[in-house]
Amino acid sequence: MMQQILDDITAQMALETDRGKVADYIPQLAHVNPNQFGISVATPDGQVYSAGDANTLFSIQSISKVFTLTIGLSKLGSTLWNHVGREPSGDPFNSITILEYESGRPRNPFINAGAIAVVDAITMGREPEEILDEIIQFVHFIADDASICFDYKVARSEIDHEDRNAALAHFMKSFGHLQYDVDKILNTYFHQCSIAMSCEQLARAGLFLVSNGINQPTGAKVISPQQSKRINSLMMMCGHYDGSGEFAYQVGLPGKSGVGGGILAIAPGKGAIAVWSPGLNSVGNSKLGTKALELLGERTGWSVF
Ligand code: DON
CATH class of the missing domain: 3.40.710.10 (DD-peptidase/beta-lactamase superfamily)
Structure with a gap:
């Protein structure tokens, strides 16, 4: 089911012609090929589902x-x-x-x-x-x-x-x-x-925010349940800067973007989603990444609301 959703989203993203603009104020990022797209979902039971360029390293910014x-x-x-x-x-x-x-x-x-x-x-x-x-x-x-x-x-x-x-x-x-x-x-x-990670690595790294501060697959206690909730609140309210309201409206999940084109989104209790596509929208957040998360939200019903 999840694998099918990610495959469908990736196929749909491959058809997109308007892929946004790669950040060029950091010259090293301007060299990245904008035609890439990857997505991974890590779930508390230890599964990781991926599609597209989910193992390619990108700058998490x-x-x-x-x-x-x-x-x-x-x-x-x-x-x-x-x-x-x-x-x-x-x-x-x-x-x-x-x-x-x-x-x-x-x-x-x-x-x-x-x-x-x-x-x-x-x-x-x-x-x-x-x-x-x-x-x-x-x-x-x-x-x-x-x-x-x-x-x-x-x-x-x-x-x-x-x-x-x-x-x-x-x-x-x-x-x-x-x-x-x-x-x-x-x-x-x-x-x-400058830390470089793949969607798979990033989705796994987000798992502690899915389960009240604990990475369920490893059992690692990263932070208290209260602090985990608070980090998610901040991601929801501020994670996309002046695009945070729009992201909350469209996706309904805590999320944090980077100008490398990555987004980490958290569906509490359900999974951590990492998506990457280097082209950015007008406020510096991944254009296809945001679109992919909207589609994922529609297909899974994952939203905190
Ligand atoms: O300091 C900067 O401008 C970059 N290292 C990070 C900015 C960034 O990722 C903004 N996010 N969309």
Whole structure:
């Protein structure tokens, strides 16, 4: 049944001619072939269903913000919210405007400024190498896969074109809202975004959010049930930036997008869905990925509403 649904969706996506536009503000991502499409669904019973290019590695980009938020919440608990808010911004992912009105405190952990503030919060005096080691080990733990790596070319490409994120970070620092060295924080942030994963790996990594903080197939306790619910709430409200309302309306599931064209969506109690197609819509979220999730929602009835 699920396999048939994924095969049908993949066949339908192959017919799409308007596939959106690949992100080019990170030059290394501009080289990715836009004709690719992959989808995987991981379920708590340990099954993974896949179709299309589900084993091809892609740059998870902002989806990594879910993982650093999880690390931040487990390390700092509710004091994380001293560093970052939890309201939708209604603004693009790299916007600076609200930061000025709100004294350098970013609205939520999923816009770039918020994710940079989360990196600052989890730094705790450590060097980027140590934090990155913690982040990648955490991804290995939740995905049950130690082969997942950073893509150093993508990270380099972002460092070479860091002006907007550097502006956000310096602006926050000018309000006293970041504690550590901006270059080091950005170094960590760019590497975190460069992690390369396949749809299959990403769907497995999302399983802890399906089952109240526990990865059922491995038994790993990742985070408390309450924190898992809260991460899902944030994904629903803020995971697609200024496209979050539309995504909630069309799909009805918590989701987090990345400019690499990936989306991780969570159907609580049912499954984690990872979809990838590199072309983006006007607000920087995967065009076919969103469409595929709408179709999956129609076929499965998976929605939190
Ligand atoms: O900082 C950036 O701009 C990228 N590393 C991440 C942005 C992103 O993925 C936005 N999501 N759709």
